[in-house]
Amino acid sequence: MTAVYKGIKRSSSKFITYAILLVATVIVVYPFLWTFLMSLRTNPEIFANPWGLPTDPVWENYVVAWTQGNLGVATVNSAIITMGSLVILAAVSPITAYALSKPIFGRRLLFYALLAGMFMAPQVFIIPLYVLLNQLGLIDTHLGLVLVYVAGCLPYCVIIIRAAFLGLPQALEDSARVDGLSTFQTFRRIMLPLAMPSVYTALIIEGIWIWNDFFYPLILTRSREMFTLPLGIAIFRGGYMIQYGPLSAGTFISMIPVVLLYLVFADLIRRGVAGGVAVKGSTRS
Amino acid sequence: METTPPPSPVTLELWTSFAGEKPQEEFFDVFRETVSKQYPHVSLKVTHYTGTDFLPKLTAAMGAGSPPDLFVSYGGGQLKALVDEGQTEDMTAFLSEGWAAALIPESAKSSHTFRGKTYALPYELNTCWLLANKNVFKAAGVEVPTKTWNWDEFMGVTQAFKSKGKYALTISGNAPRHMVYHLDYLMERIAGQDRFLKTLNREAGHSFADQPFVDAFKKFAELVAAGAFFPGASAYKYGDIMKSLGMGEAAMLCIYTWVVAPIMKDFPDAELDILPYPTVPGGAGGPDIAAYTLGMAMAKASKNKGDAYNVLRIFAWRETMLEYAKKTGNPIALNLGAMPAGTLNPVSQKAEDLARASTKFVYRKATLMPPELGSKYEEVVSKVFFNTMTPEEATAALEAKAEELKDLGILPM
Amino acid sequence: MLVPAVLLYSLFRLYPILQGTYLSLFRWSGVSPQKEFIGYANYLELSNDPQFYLAFENTIIIAVVCVIAQLFLGFALAWLSLKSRSLGRLFQSAALVPYLTSMVIVGTVWTWIFDPTMGILNNLLDVMNLGSLKQVWLGNPSTALFSILIAMNWQGFGLYVIFFMVGLQSIPRYLYDSAKVDGLSDLRTIVHVIMPMLKEVIVVGFILIITASFKTFELVYIMTGGGPAYTTEVLAFYLYRSAFDMLKAGYGAAIGNVLLVVALLIAFFYVKAVRAKE
Numbered sequence: 001m002t003a004v005y006k007g008i009k010r011s012s013s014k015f016i017t018y019a020i021l022l023v024a025t026v027i028v029v030y031p032f033l034w035t036f037l038m039s040l041r042t043n044p045e046i047f048a049n050p051w052g053l054p055t056d057p058v059w060e061n062y063v064v065a066w067t068q069g070n071l072g073v074a075t076v077n078s079a080i081i082t083m084g085s086l087v088i089l090a091a092v093s094p095i096t097a098y099a100l101s102k103p104i105f106g107r108r109l110l111f112y113a114l115l116a117g118m119f120m121a122p123q124v125f126i127i128p129l130y131v132l133l134n135q136l137g138l139i140d141t142h143l144g145l146v147l148v149y150v151a152g153c154l155p156y157c158v159i160i161i162r163a164a165f166l167g168l169p170q171a172l173e174d175s176a177r178v179d180g181l182s183t184f185q186t187f188r189r190i191m192l193p194l195a196m197p198s199v200y201t202a203l204i205i206e207g208i209w210i211w212n213d214f215f216y217p218l219i220l221t222r223s224r225e226m227f228t229l230p231l232g233i234a235i236f237r238g239g240y241m242i243q244y245g246p247l248s249a250g251t252f253i254s255m256i257p258v259v260l261l262y263l264v265f266a267d268l269i270r271r272g273v274a275g276g277v278a279v280k281g282s283t284r285s
Numbered sequence: 286m287e288t289t290p291p292p293s294p295v296t297l298e299l300w301t302s303f304a305g306e307k308p309q310e311e312f313f314d315v316f317r318e319t320v321s322k323q324y325p326h327v328s329l330k331v332t333h334y335t336g337t338d339f340l341p342k343l344t345a346a347m348g349a350g351s352p353p354d355l356f357v358s359y360g361g362g363q364l365k366a367l368v369d370e371g372q373t374e375d376m377t378a379f380l381s382e383g384w385a386a387a388l389i390p391e392s393a394k395s396s397h398t399f400r401g402k403t404y405a406l407p408y409e410l411n412t413c414w415l416l417a418n419k420n421v422f423k424a425a426g427v428e429v430p431t432k433t434w435n436w437d438e439f440m441g442v443t444q445a446f447k448s449k450g451k452y453a454l455t456i457s458g459n460a461p462r463h464m465v466y467h468l469d470y471l472m473e474r475i476a477g478q479d480r481f482l483k484t485l486n487r488e489a490g491h492s493f494a495d496q497p498f499v500d501a502f503k504k505f506a507e508l509v510a511a512g513a514f515f516p517g518a519s520a521y522k523y524g525d526i527m528k529s530l531g532m533g534e535a536a537m538l539c540i541y542t543w544v545v546a547p548i549m550k551d552f553p554d555a556e557l558d559i560l561p562y563p564t565v566p567g568g569a570g571g572p573d574i575a576a577y578t579l580g581m582a583m584a585k586a587s588k589n590k591g592d593a594y595n596v597l598r599i600f601a602w603r604e605t606m607l608e609y610a611k612k613t614g615n616p617i618a619l620n621l622g623a624m625p626a627g628t629l630n631p632v633s634q635k636a637e638d639l640a641r642a643s644t645k646f647v648y649r650k651a652t653l654m655p656p657e658l659g660s661k662y663e664e665v666v667s668k669v670f671f672n673t674m675t676p677e678e679a680t681a682a683l684e685a686k687a688e689e690l691k692d693l694g695i696l697p698m
Numbered sequence: 699m700l701v702p703a704v705l706l707y708s709l710f711r712l713y714p715i716l717q718g719t720y721l722s723l724f725r726w727s728g729v730s731p732q733k734e735f736i737g738y739a740n741y742l743e744l745s746n747d748p749q750f751y752l753a754f755e756n757t758i759i760i761a762v763v764c765v766i767a768q769l770f771l772g773f774a775l776a777w778l779s780l781k782s783r784s785l786g787r788l789f790q791s792a793a794l795v796p797y798l799t800s801m802v803i804v805g806t807v808w809t810w811i812f813d814p815t816m817g818i819l820n821n822l823l824d825v826m827n828l829g830s831l832k833q834v835w836l837g838n839p840s841t842a843l844f845s846i847l848i849a850m851n852w853q854g855f856g857l858y859v860i861f862f863m864v865g866l867q868s869i870p871r872y873l874y875d876s877a878k879v880d881g882l883s884d885l886r887t888i889v890h891v892i893m894p895m896l897k898e899v900i901v902v903g904f905i906l907i908i909t910a911s912f913k914t915f916e917l918v919y920i921m922t923g924g925g926p927a928y929t930t931e932v933l934a935f936y937l938y939r940s941a942f943d944m945l946k947a948g949y950g951a952a953i954g955n956v957l958l959v960v961a962l963l964i965a966f967f968y969v970k971a972v973r974a975k976e
Contacts, residue, residue: 017778021785024775027852028792031807034818038810043551047532050816068307096703110704112965117711119961121913121934124954125714127348127728127947128721132714134349151710154703156909163902205857212800214916219345222298223332230800235305235335237806237920242524243305244810251803258798266791341942347729348947366945370730458837459925517814519837519926525813534815660944664928671839671927693725 039248046244058245065233065250070224074232075257080142081217081228082210085149086203089157094199096154097161098187118155122215130219140222148220149210157202164198165191204265211258229254292326295589297596298353299331302339308546308612309333316605320596327592336523347372350586354593358405358582360396361652362659365698367582373404374583379594380406388601392646393578393618396653399698405580406597408606410618411541412640413466413575413649414559416548421536425449430560433572436504439563443513446536454508455535457526458519458670461663465651466539467508468666469575470562471501473647477569485654485687486697493684494677497569502676504565506669519671531555541649542636546614549630557632559639575647576640578618616640655695661686715958721951728947740952749928750953753936756843760850760932761911767851768907769900772858776866779859790863793856801853805920808849812836812921836922839929846917846930854910858903865899866892905968912957933957 038046039061040054065071100107122129129148130139138144168191176186192199214230221227233250236243303309313331320329332353334342340363346352352372358364367373380389380403389407397405422429427445430438443453457463472481476497484491484498508514515535518526530538531552537560538544545557564572581600583593599605606617611628616637629637640646651659665682668674674682690696722740726733744750775793779786796804811817812835820832835845873891893900915934918924924931924939931939933953941950 014782017782018785021775021778021782021789025785025789025792028789028796028856030818031811031852032795034810035807044553046816047528047552051821068310092703092706108969111969112962113712114707115965115968116958116961117707117715119909119912119964120711120715120954120957121915121937123915123934123938123941123950124957125711125718127345127941127950128714128717129710130345131349132710132717134351139349139351147706147710151707154707154711156906159905160902163898208798212798212802214800214802218338219342222342222346223330230802234802235333237305237335237524242528247806251806254803255799259795262794262798341938344727344729344942344945348731350731366727367729370727370732372730458834459922461925517834517837519834520812520814520842520922521837522809522923532815656943656945660939667925667927673839673927673929 035248035251038244039252040245042245043243061245061249062253065236065246065253068246069232069235069250070227071229071232071250071253073225074227074229075254077142077226078211078229079257081145081149082207084142084146085153085210086207088146088150089153089206090199090203092150093154093157093202094161094192094195095187097158097195098165098191100158101162101165114155114158117151118159122152126215126219133220139220140226142226145216145220145228148216149213152216153206153210157199157206160202161195161198164195168194208258294326294328295592296328296330297355297589297593299329299355299596300339300343300353301331301333301357302336303357304333304335304338306333306547306613308614312609312612315608316600319605320599323599324592324595327596329596343367347584347586352584352586354587354589355581355583355596358397358580359652360405360407360577360580361649362655362698363652364397364404364580364582365399366656368399368404372585374585374587374590375402376404376406376583377402379597384598385601388619388621390618390620392644396577396648397580397582405582406601407578407580407618408600408609409579410616410637410640411543411577411579412616412636413469413539413541413562413647414636415537415562416530416540416544417537417558417560418530418533418535419556419558420554421446421451421533424533425451425536427536429558433561434563436563436565440507440511443508443511447512452515452535453513453537455515455518455521455526455529455538456670457521457523459521460523460526461667462651463523463526463540464670465663465666466541466575466649467505468501468662469650470539470647471504471565472498472650473570473573474562474565475501475504475568475570478573478645478647480569481648481650487687487691488697493687494680498680498683499676502665502669502679505666506672506676509670509672527551542633543615545632545636546630549614549632559632559636570647571645573645573647574640574643575649576643577646577649577652655690655698657695658683658686658690715954718951718954719958721948722955724948725946726948726951727945728941728950729945733948736948740949741955743949744952744956749931749936752929753931753933754956756930757912757914757932757934759843760847760914761908763847764851764854764911765904765907767847768855768858769903771851771855772903773862773896775855776859776862779863780866790859793859795856796853797856799853801916802920804849804853805917808845808852809836809921812845837926839926842922842926842930846921849921850914850917854907857906858899861899861903862896865896869895901971908964912960 037054040057040059042058045052045055100111133139133144133148138147172190173186176190181189212230214234217228217231221231233247233254236247236250301309301313310333317329317331320327339357343352343356347367347370364373379385380394393407393410394403397403397407417429419429425446426449427442430442446453480491480497484493484495515529517534518529521529526538526540527544527548528551529535531548533555539562548555548557561572561574581597583590587593601619603621606619606621607624607628609615610617610624614630614633616629616633651662654662661683665674665679669676669679687696721733723735723737724733725736725739775789779790811819814820814834814837819835823829823831833841835841869892873895913934914932915938918930918932918935922930924935933956937950937953940953941947
């Protein structure tokens with residue numbers, strides 16, 4: 001009796017699991033599907049029949065989005081700024097994280113400063129920041145945005161990577177010291193390679209965030225040639241009437257690079273998360 | 286016009302709030318060419334921002350000391366705030382030059398003039414109406430009013446729609462900026478423009494909490510309570526209301542004429558017409574039309590004022606302005622004489638004709654008032670609409686803020 | 699070793715923040731360098747400002763709901779994904795896609811979904827014969843914040859599905875098995891055995907979600923503009939409106955300072971929680 005009961009229970013629980021996952025997948029995917037369908041219709045068409053499928057796919061919307069939104073230039077800008085920021089972050093944050101994992105003077109203060117900076121919404125200091133960048137002649141430049149993003153993403157990267165360093169056994173460093181390695185050499189040859197997965201995680205998460213950010217470029221750029229991708233597509237919702245077709249098309253265009261990268265690096269991401277977050281599990285002793 | 290040796294190349298920056306509007310963008314592309322042809326050393330760089338981003342960007346640029354040379358001006362308190370901070374160039378002399386005197390009517394300059402000095406070149410004339418979708422009237426069997434009507438007749442029409450299961454009005458619930466147009470009218474219909482100005486400028490014995498203003502808010506609350514507004518409109522932002530009227534969700538929308546051309550483009554089957562805002566029996570105000578002009582202002586910090594003024598002269602040319610009207614469908618505030626037939630669509634043309642026949646206009650108050658008071662105005666109107674504030678509380682809040690601004694010396698204007 | 703990072707950070711992050719603090723002591727429009735020293739007046743005004751308290755409350759509500767929702771959904775769906783291999787894999791890949799999307803797009807798409815006439819939600823309710831549940835989602839003060847929260851959590855939870863999946867997979871098999879031998883039901887296994895092992899994930903997730911919640915801006919800006927009747931305003935948005943709409947940049951800076959104090963408090967508690975773990 002109990003075996004049958006257990007059998008039913010198991011298969012019904014399997015069914016429920018399946019159902020929930022299916023519903024969840026639909027909820028996650030559907031908005032994108034609908035946006036794609038919208039991107040192939042014209043405004044009058046959408047208003048006349050909000051629910052219909054595209055009758056005569058208006059692929060021109062993609063062309064309109066690309067040209068009117070100047071998306072080619074915007075994509076290049078987004079790419080330069082994101083890659084630039086990540087390169088600097090990759091160079092600077094591991095070493096900062098390592099230093100902060102050691103008992104050094106002022107560590108607590110610096111750590112608090114980093115954390116506090118991380119919590120601040122950009123609106124808080126955007127005006128002083130604008131004035132500062134203007135004085136340095138960095139408004140409407142790639143470099144200006146890169147420096148702002150590096151300063152903004154540094155805390156998060158440091159926290160993640162530092163946690164990884166803290167999870168590594170002290171024994172490694174002690175034996176390195178015994179072998180006569182300097183702190184920097186210890187860092188570079190032994191500790192960093194072990195903490196690499198967390199570096200990947202941090203960079204990927206921050207990279208996604210920088211690519212999709214809207215507010216900093218909104219205020220800190222002045223000319224169309226400097227707009228990033230989110231700004232580029234925003235103009236389709238800014239005018240008198242929202243242009244649903246080109247806006248949806250622009251949305252897709254802006255998501256393609258990120259989704260492609262995600263698919264290519266999915267494995268790397270998973271490994272990064274494994275190393276960066278579930279640290280305890282990876283140093284089973 | 287050029288002196289020898291040839292002047293060194295100059296780049297002028299012009300900022301507008303028309304991002305995403307193809308007609309305006311095309312116009313400025315052509316205008317840029319016109320400028321280069323006339324002044325080869327001048328290259329005009331036009332950047333369009335969206336309506337919501339325009340003021341923040343302008344503010345940030347001015348705050349940092351590097352504003353654009355030319356920018357679009359909405360006049361009123363918004364412009365005045367910039368004037369008070371010494372950021373805008375005084376154009377009074379420029380606008381009194383020979384070519385300008387006959388071209389620019391005094392009334393057009395008024396919203397850009399403070400203490401006798403004008404700070405922008407007015408060019409676009411925008412009037413506010415109850416924009417009607419005649420298809421909805423037809424579907425409900427309600428007659429389209431053909432002459433001025435009063436509040437009671439208006440409420441009657443509202444009920445007529447209701448009885449046929451339709452809605453009289455749509456509105457932008459999530460964009461208070463465009464909700465206040467009702468109150469712009471109601472305040473002057475009931476209290477009169479004179480009294481409004483006196484109250485705004487803190488003359489003794491005048492308060493926003495006085496009965497006429499309370500009555501204005503009461504009328505608005507009445508309208509809401511009567512179920513005149515399409516329920517879905519509570520969620521609408523600016524872009525949605527045009528879709529709403531075009532789709533026939535309601536019969537009318539209280540809005541300025543800049544929406545006419547976009548609606549006609551996306552809803553070719555909608556038959557539009559403009560209706561005057563109802564008068565209020567016993568009110569101190571007459572059937573005046575609400576209007577304001579859009580202008581082009583110059584930053585005081587501009588390093589190329591001479592060239593910028595030249596650009597403005599070209600901007601005010603008849604050809605340029607006709608081109609603008611044709612492309613955007615928006616009436617022009619300048620005295621261009623008779624425009625070639627078909628420059629404007631019939632609805633915009635009707636609006637312009639009616640505006641030209643008037644001498645007195647109702648103010649667009651949110652931009653007229655200092656920004657902080659304008660913001661408060663939008664807030665209380667919005668709260669009355671959503672029934673989280675009574676008309677009495679609304680006017681009391683407005684009065685409190687006005688007094689605060691008086692203490693700070695921002696009022697009187 | 700630390701020098702370049704510290705310099706950069708101080709200049710581009712700390713300096714503007716501190717300048718903001720300084721500027722909160724002035725009446726300043728933000729339009730020109732003209733300003734007037736008024737000491738604590740801005741803070742006094744803040745303490746009497748009901749809109750400020752509303753914005754604060756909304757920000758806290760968002761933080762609490764997001765932490766609970768995203769961590770719960772992340773865990774629950776990770777657990778289920780591991781149980782159902784094939785669909786689980788598919789779901790796991792799909793779940794991260796919203797996270798890869800810009801907040802502006804998320805806001806725009808969800809505004810369409812919540813549209814009272816054209817949106818799928820109301821139309822779906824009609825089709826399912828639940829028409830009476832239809833709302834003007836973004837136009838009703840009682841449902842607007844809730845709607846924004848749905849969009850926000852839809853976007854955010856995917857990352858935590860991945861986090862928890864990895865976390866769960868790194869838990870040694872024998873722990874599950876021994877729990878079963880001991881006769882613990884599934885639920886109790888989860889609470890007493892698995893959760894403690896996932897503490898790292900939870901702490902990191904907590905910090906990430908709180909950070910994002912306090913920075914909420916784009917969604918409110920796009921979906922409701924702070925409405926209806928300013929009921930969905932959050933601190934970052936009220937700050938923006940004060941500085942850029944009302945031209946009260948000094949007042950905005952004061953709001954920013956309150957955010958700074960809250961940020962420092964959270965930082966303090968985080969460090970304490972992490973120290974307790976170490």
